[in-house]
Amino acid sequence: MRRDARELLPPPVRIGATVGFVLVITLPIAFMLLLSVTPDAEVSSGRLIPSHWAFANYAKMWSTVNLGRGLANSLVISGVSSTIAVIFAVGAAYVLSRFNFRGRFPYLYSLIALQSVPHVMLLLPLFVLFSSIQTAIPFPLIGTYQGPVITYLTFALPLATWLMFSYLSSIPVELEEAALVDGATRFQALRKVVVPLALPGMVVALVFSFIVGWNDVLFASVLTSPETRTLAVELQTFSAAQAGGSLPLYGQMMGAAVVSALPVVILYMLFQRYLIGGLPAGGVKG
Amino acid sequence: MSAQPAPEASTARRKRRSGRADGDRPMWLLWPRVVVVLLIVAVPFLIAVYTSFLSVDQYTLRQWVGAPWVGFDNYVAALAGSNVLSISALGSLGISVAFSVLTTLIITPVGILAALTVNTDFRGRALLRSLYLVPYVIPTFVTALLWRMMFLPQTGLINRFLAAIGLADVNTYWLVGAKSFWAMTITETWAVWAFIYIMVLAGLQSIPVEQYEVAELDGATSWEKLTRVVLPQLRGLIALAVLLSTLFHFNNFTLPFVMFGTPPPTPVTVLPLNIYLTSFNLFDFSLGSAMSVITLLIMLVPGFFYLRMLRLGEVTSR
Numbered sequence: 001m002r003r004d005a006r007e008l009l010p011p012p013v014r015i016g017a018t019v020g021f022v023l024v025i026t027l028p029i030a031f032m033l034l035l036s037v038t039p040d041a042e043v044s045s046g047r048l049i050p051s052h053w054a055f056a057n058y059a060k061m062w063s064t065v066n067l068g069r070g071l072a073n074s075l076v077i078s079g080v081s082s083t084i085a086v087i088f089a090v091g092a093a094y095v096l097s098r099f100n101f102r103g104r105f106p107y108l109y110s111l112i113a114l115q116s117v118p119h120v121m122l123l124l125p126l127f128v129l130f131s132s133i134q135t136a137i138p139f140p141l142i143g144t145y146q147g148p149v150i151t152y153l154t155f156a157l158p159l160a161t162w163l164m165f166s167y168l169s170s171i172p173v174e175l176e177e178a179a180l181v182d183g184a185t186r187f188q189a190l191r192k193v194v195v196p197l198a199l200p201g202m203v204v205a206l207v208f209s210f211i212v213g214w215n216d217v218l219f220a221s222v223l224t225s226p227e228t229r230t231l232a233v234e235l236q237t238f239s240a241a242q243a244g245g246s247l248p249l250y251g252q253m254m255g256a257a258v259v260s261a262l263p264v265v266i267l268y269m270l271f272q273r274y275l276i277g278g279l280p281a282g283g284v285k286g
Numbered sequence: 287m288s289a290q291p292a293p294e295a296s297t298a299r300r301k302r303r304s305g306r307a308d309g310d311r312p313m314w315l316l317w318p319r320v321v322v323v324l325l326i327v328a329v330p331f332l333i334a335v336y337t338s339f340l341s342v343d344q345y346t347l348r349q350w351v352g353a354p355w356v357g358f359d360n361y362v363a364a365l366a367g368s369n370v371l372s373i374s375a376l377g378s379l380g381i382s383v384a385f386s387v388l389t390t391l392i393i394t395p396v397g398i399l400a401a402l403t404v405n406t407d408f409r410g411r412a413l414l415r416s417l418y419l420v421p422y423v424i425p426t427f428v429t430a431l432l433w434r435m436m437f438l439p440q441t442g443l444i445n446r447f448l449a450a451i452g453l454a455d456v457n458t459y460w461l462v463g464a465k466s467f468w469a470m471t472i473t474e475t476w477a478v479w480a481f482i483y484i485m486v487l488a489g490l491q492s493i494p495v496e497q498y499e500v501a502e503l504d505g506a507t508s509w510e511k512l513t514r515v516v517l518p519q520l521r522g523l524i525a526l527a528v529l530l531s532t533l534f535h536f537n538n539f540t541l542p543f544v545m546f547g548t549p550p551p552t553p554v555t556v557l558p559l560n561i562y563l564t565s566f567n568l569f570d571f572s573l574g575s576a577m578s579v580i581t582l583l584i585m586l587v588p589g590f591f592y593l594r595m596l597r598l599g600e601v602t603s604r
Contacts, residue, residue: 004406004407005495005498005502006405006406006490006495006498007406007508008402008405008508008511008512008516009402009403010508014402014403017402017403018403018414021400021403021418022414022417024476025417025418025420025421028421028436028443028476029432031432031435031436031443032432032435035435043441044441046440046441048446088319088322089319091315091318092315092316092318092319094315095311095312095313095315095316096316099311099313101311101313107316109593110323112592113589113593114323114327116585116586116589116592117327118537118578118581118582118585119537119558120537120558120561120562120578120581121330121331121334121575121578121579121582122326122327122330122331122334123562124334124337124565124566124574124575125329125330125331125334125337125575126326128333128350129325129329129333150322150326151326153322154319154322154323154325154326155326157319157322157323186310186311186312187310187312190312211425215425215426215427216540217426217539217540217543218539218540218543222566235427235428235431235544236427236543236544239431239434239544240547240548250441253431254432254435257428257431257432260425260427261425261428264424264425265420265423265424268419268423269416269423272415272416272419
């Protein structure tokens with residue numbers, strides 16, 4: 001076999017580095033999986049290989065942690081916020097990609113610039129603002145789904161808009177022009193011609209927006225009530241309670257952690273091709 | 287950044303033909319984002335700046351607008367005094383800077399090396415590329431819990447390993463005291479090195495194989511190809527990646543918050559965590575706001591360079 005001209009590492013270095021990376025990645029994950037099937041009592045005893053596989057952890061944890069409710073809340077909050085974010089993003093990206101107007105560059109710039117506002121700075125003022133709004137008009141925001149939804153959709157919009165802007169810019173204008181000549185309005189052309197063509201891009205934007213809400217702990221810890229707590233906060237609270245407890249339920253905690261990570265890891269794996277395109281535009285990881 | 291010129295600019299032809307269509311430009315589609323940004327970012331931002339000059343605590347929070355004006359007192363307190371957390375904003379700033387710079391310094395060579403291991407064609411490359419992404423895509427709150435277990439005395443894999451090779455006692459405490467900073471940094475490094483890897487891999491893929499072949503014909507060694515052909519072309523990209531990585535890690539809240547619980551050990555009290563605790567555990571909302579404003583001012587420096595590097599205007603108005 002001919003040597004690949006792109007080979008920049010001597011084979012021993014490449015093989016050594018690859019093995020190193022694989023071990024460093026897989027060992028902690030294997031440890032998490034192992035602990036998740038270790039009986040809670042044996043985790044603290046310092047035994048590495050459990051006496052038996054405690055698959056029961058995966059059954060028990062649903063009643064120990066309020067995992068089901070957290071999962072449902074996370075699904076609703078992230079699902080609704082990402083759906084709205086994508087709808088807003090497609091509209092804005094369409095205008096940005098098709099027309100030249102004053103304020104176009106500031107708008108594009110603001111997509112990126114506003115992301116550098118530290119989120120922790122907005123947390124308390126947002127809480128204050130939400131409580132003022134819900135006293136003034138009967139629209140509850142704190143402890144409901146609405147509050148986190150509107151917050152996450154705002155934070156998801158820059159990346160979603162940027163992804164859609166790139167995507168729509170690559171769709172030829174001629175297709176909508178035909179519709180316009182046939183008498184359609186711009187908005188009809190957008191809905192009937194552009195959106196169907198942009199669906200693949202929208203799915204990617206939806207995935208990235210979904211993850212914004214799923215991974216957040218900061219806002220969820222203040223804006224949700226025990227009934228609307230997301231999975232992330234549910235787990236964080238549970239973990240905090242273990243530190244002081246007499247018998248920490250570490251096995252079940254790891255089981256719950258695996259279940260929390262799985263949906264996101266699967267989504268990313270399915271869409272990893274697009275991860276590369278989306279990264280520079282917005283911090284995927286908060 | 288693949289921003290393209292608005293087609294309208296190049297097709298003046300269409301303007302003439304469909305003057306009517308220009309009339310119904312759906313510009314209102316831009317407004318939803320403006321509204322939510324005003325509500326969620328702009329107004330809270332102004333409230334934060336305003337409260338940083340007041341004295342707002344849990345008693346005055348309900349009528350915070352009428353809280354007493356104290357000028358720059360909060361800023362002085364943030365920079366000078368140490369509060370109950372026994373760490374000032376300045377102390378936390380030092381931790382944040384050390385944490386984000388150190389993490390970036392470690393992950394940059396690691397990420398480049400990782401990208402180089404999967405740049406050539408071989409069986410199993412796709413699988414390896416996916417595997418490299420896994421730590422990066424695990425939600426931060428899960429990473430925090432996972433590494434909390436890794437660092438536990440006696441039980442954790444880190445201590446078992448270090449004890450096995452005789453480097454540390456199996457009962458070493460990583461989650462409290464001075465070592466906690468290293469526990470946090472090691473965890474972050476494990477979680478985020480793929481960020482540099484993805485950026486560099488994307489850059490590597492844009493270099494045509496012919497360039498390597500020409501260099502080879504000229505008798506270049508692998509090392510010369512790397513330092514003379516590849517890295518010079520990726521310089522801008524790597525600089526951007528380093529800048530972004532420093533920015534992101536500076537704002538990390540979730541990892542120390544979930545990994546160490548409340549109250550956290552002092553060495554992991556990064557600025558965002560300090561602001562959170564000052565506001566929601568000590569209820570000194572004004573001090574928290576002043577600390578956020580200081581954070582923002584510091585972020586403006588790398589933020590400015592970031593916007594300049596993107597050169598959005600140049601690309602879009604070509």
